[in-house]
Amino acid sequence: MTLRSAALIAAACLLPLPAAAHFQLIHVENPIIEGPGDVPLRLIFWHPFENGHVMDMGQPLAFYSVNKGKKTDLMDRLKPITFTGGENAAAAYEASVPVTRAGDYVLVVEPAPYLEPSEDVFIQQLTKVYLNHAELPTDWMEPQGLATEILPLNKPYNIIAGSTFSGQVLAEGKPVPGVEIEVEFMAAEPDLATNTAKSAVAGPMPGGSVVVVSDADGTFTFGVPKAGWWGFAALGSGPAKEHEGKELSQDAVIWVRAWDLE
Template identity: 65%
Template sequence: MSLQRHGLLAAALMGTILLPGAAAAHFQSIYAETPVLTAPGDVPLRLIFWHPFENGHVMDMGVPTTFYMVHRGEKTDLSDRLSQISFQGAENSAVAYAASVPVKKAGDYVLVLDPAPYYEQTEDIYIEQITKAYLNRAEMPTDWSDAQGLPTEIVPLNKPYAVVTGSTFSGQVLSAGQPVAGAEIEVEYIAALPDMATNTVEAPRAHPLPGGTLTAITDANGTFTFGIPKAGWWGFAALGVGPEKSFEGKELSQDAVIWVYAQDME
């Protein structure tokens, strides 16, 4: 098992430091072409478990345990909108899911995905990445700053669909509703955008830096801050912070994932 998932760096308790990771990051994504919407309609999504910064290996997803949205505090199940697809990454193809979100009224739409635990054979562990992403219609904030009562989650401290490139994003890691000090946060970027029409990836717009996975550590209040250097989708995963530690007799890394969207100022 990697040093990252053991969380051996947790004792550092530093909220803004960047550290090199030990291996390429597994990341569950909820991808939309843009989270900022002006008109009502169904918004297409792709749910992909892959290595987006490296434009690398794609992993097979099982049927998600739960998939829903929260709008103005009201929860709507979206599981009947899931359809299995084959997603072709740069290296391989794997099972992913297409979905759509019915966006009608103004406000925030918090998307919550709890995927089936994934067995990582090389580490002999299961990985469950409870993932949140956000859409907004008509620039009316409603739900973005609310905790969703998940087993583990990252609560955004900046509006997650309106981050300015060159500024920072901050979040607070919760497990069973309590802040997690010393949590290891892996940072990811969708360098090669999914093509919705073909379920393939476009050419990458960026490449990982030397030094390995970008990593931060939460402070005593469970918060972290990361400077956003480039427009697009940025993901943050708090590793192994969930209350569940085993699945089917093996170790479980129950991770909290959040996706935020950065834009350039013109």
């Protein structure tokens, strides 16, 4: 059990409701891009499964895209906004990513560490999501050299609902065995027109967060039961363990999109 997991359990004992999973979002409405142009997105730190509490995001340390191995800095495209979830409103960001060439676009945000008061722990979720233009796969199977990341082992933007998603947790390029990976369904999606949460299409799971554990090679597999966006957060998988004198949970997060067969 990680230190953060122990802190979550301890915090849950003091709260009237179960502790919920924090998830950094890079949200786009559709990862399948039909033509060239700017794709709008939102950066939100939230609990989307239960349309719960939204956390204030600080200025990200880095935000960029990668297409055919070429990195494009997107920091100058960030604009502060307020996002309103089911419980509260908090600081978030809007931006757009230019899609001009065919292939995969790996979007990466390295957020500033967030101090979670209930745990007295900093959380930094290094997050990836994938777009594809013109059905040409180029970058999705490549690691991006993050301090910690989840490498997808099947294409992350067109998973068939009812099949499985597999990933490998890496830290400094090496597999991380035995790490707890929280699984999140984006039951309430952000409305990009209003910067508010849409109505939830599913309720949170009884028994708290859904968790899988990486094997000796750092890999895991999860059966994806429903179409939509699914997030995976490897808790404390990163090499950094402290920030400003407090414990830091440096997590690897990936979002993947599942679709129903029609």
